Amino acid sequence: MTRLATAKWWTSTESTAVRCELCPRHCIIPDGHCGYCAVRQNRGGELFSLAYGRPVSLAIDPIEKKPLAQFLPGSKTFSFGTFGCNLGCVFCQNDSLSRGAYADDELETWIPPEQIVELALQHHCPSISYTYNEPTVFAEYLCDIARLAHSAGMKNILVSNGYIADDAADDLYPLIDATNIDMKGFSQSFYDKMCQASLDPVLHSLEKLRLLGVHLEVTTLVIPGKNDDLEEISTWLDWVDALLGRETPLHFSAYHPAYHCRIPRTPATTLYAIRDLAISRGFPNVFLGNI
Ligand code: SF4
Numbered sequence: 001m002t003r004l005a006t007a008k009w010w011t012s013t014e015s016t017a018v019r020c021e022l023c024p025r026h027c028i029i030p031d032g033h034c035g036y037c038a039v040r041q042n043r044g045g046e047l048f049s050l051a052y053g054r055p056v057s058l059a060i061d062p063i064e065k066k067p068l069a070q071f072l073p074g075s076k077t078f079s080f081g082t083f084g085c086n087l088g089c090v091f092c093q094n095d096s097l098s099r100g101a102y103a104d105d106e107l108e109t110w111i112p113p114e115q116i117v118e119l120a121l122q123h124h125c126p127s128i129s130y131t132y133n134e135p136t137v138f139a140e141y142l143c144d145i146a147r148l149a150h151s152a153g154m155k156n157i158l159v160s161n162g163y164i165a166d167d168a169a170d171d172l173y174p175l176i177d178a179t180n181i182d183m184k185g186f187s188q189s190f191y192d193k194m195c196q197a198s199l200d201p202v203l204h205s206l207e208k209l210r211l212l213g214v215h216l217e218v219t220t221l222v223i224p225g226k227n228d229d230l231e232e233i234s235t236w237l238d239w240v241d242a243l244l245g246r247e248t249p250l251h252f253s254a255y256h257p258a259y260h261c262r263i264p265r266t267p268a269t270t271l272y273a274i275r276d277l278a279i280s281r282g283f284p285n286v287f288l289g290n291i
Pocket residue numbers: 020021022023024025026027034035036037038040085086136137
């Protein structure tokens with residue numbers, strides 16, 4: 001029997017289409033169709049989460065792999081993701097999940113929130129990480145697991161692009177103990193051309209997480225010629241300094257060609273130059289990845 005979870009964060013329209021209000025895309029979804037992320041489906045004028053109860057990738061990772069440098073260091077974290085993503089990054093390093101969609105036979109599988117928490121406990125993980133694809137698109141599942149995880153004494157870790165609507169973030173973010181947010185680039189034109197998205201909601205999410213007191217780290221995948229301009233990065237550091245604080249751990253990772261992006265991989269020298277800049281500007285927690 002196929003089980004389907006009703007989605008939250010949506011409204012009806014005057015027709016049988018529904019409007020999803022989980023992320024800033026605010027998709028209008030006709031009956032029988034999915035939204036942009038491919039995992040939220042209108043069935044008969046009601047929105048359902050196809051990803052609820054259907055993780056497609058589960059693993060136990062070192063927490064440093066999220067990456068989190070300053071939260072439960074040295075621990076393992078029970079990690080999972082589903083299909084679907086609400087961004088369209090041409091350089092996606094995980095497109096088998098982000099651009100994946102559920103087939104009918106996959107809808108037969110069902111792993112309820114209690115079972116995720118039990119698995120994490122069985123493997124002696126002090127935290128659960130919502131990761132791999134974009135966790136916002138399975139927010140209902142995430143929230144139900146996160147509440148149970150807290151009751152069991154575990155921490156919740158969100159690895160996200162930060163592209164979420166305000167009301168949904170108000171429900172989800174208070175359940176999160178630590179997060180790594182992807183800062184894809186530092187301009188609206190980067191988000192527009194490379195991710196089919198907008199920059200402002202991501203900045204807003206970063207500010208919200210900081211105000212809530214969630215442990216916050218930020219990662220940028222550095223793509224040659226696209227987001228490696230030192231002047232632009234310097235402006236971004238100004239923003240971090242003013243709104244997040246210069247103690248915020250900043251990760252800069254090397255990109256490699258993937259999905260629709262064929263630009264050659266990031267030279268280590270580029271990352272070293274960014275680290276030198278950040279350190280010279282007084283940022284003490286700068287980490288390089290994939291080199
Ligand atoms: S979560 Fe998915 S369906 Fe909802 S607005 Fe965002 S992309 Fe569209």
